[in-house]
Amino acid sequence: MPAPTIYYIRHGQTSWNAEGRLQGVQDVPLNRLGRRQAARAGEILADLFARDGRDKTELSFVASPLGRARATMELVRGELKMPPADYALDARLREIGYGIWEGSTLAEMQAADPALFARRQAEKWTVAPQGGETYVQVQARVTDWYNELTSDTVAVAHGGTARALMVALGLETPLSAADLPIEQGAVYLFRDGGVSKYS
Template structure:
């Protein structure tokens, strides 16, 4: 990746009821809950504190409901028009296929052998009807190449892991298990990243 690449302010969508219940959302379109809306406002304030020229940044989001809600709330919280951003289909969350809607506990009970295979190699494992992180990286790579100016991206935990692997060289084993916080901003600058 190009070390002089524009700065990326990555924001994971706020909490949903499925997040709270530990359910695999993937590409199911679940709305924010009350805490998620508060987290979206908080992410806006954090963005404002770390990016003094926030009004001049490009803004881009996954087209899923939870990411659009997060983007519109955070933009409103910092005085920008809620709908002044672009959608990019490539930013949708990794799909867990047949496992979407289940908790990991339910997956381990229903399909213990498959769950064990995934635990051995989270990055490359493809759930039934789903997608691996390695496949997600292939989908996300062109998005990163298309970024030409400092950009705010509102997307998903899996997508954040792909960005960390591609932009910052985080190894796949570590990236697959990293916590991706809601209500905070992941600043990616060159090969470095930090949470604000």
């Protein structure tokens, strides 16, 4: 079977995104801009389906269980004129856990533990704060999710899981992916061994 096509959408903006705070597994709702970004992603997705002659009812739809991803998926499906709540959840798509750093800005993390902060900046893929995850762990669960896909899929999740998926598929390295910006309101199309962004 050929590798599945994935239409990947990062959730829209939240107030913590706007303030530069790490969210991790905290449930922070979309703000007004985030809802607009989610709707825009739905419009982009509709255009891609029309361009490619895709029947939206033949694709699987799955989201991270965190509220900001679910709200984004429901706004996306609304733009597609599909029942908003008719999609699956998969915990393997949740955001990377930041442990004791969740809710903090970069400056606050650095002030609280300069040595750990410096280590994490140098080795982002393998170093985690107390109670958090490494990107290696996120990559493992995202790989597990990807390997179980049986159909082309629309996935709504997070910046961290997008980076991990890119590394898992050999599209980026841990070094190049660690600080790669993942745009909100865009659709990342994983297909034919590559990834393209539409915004």
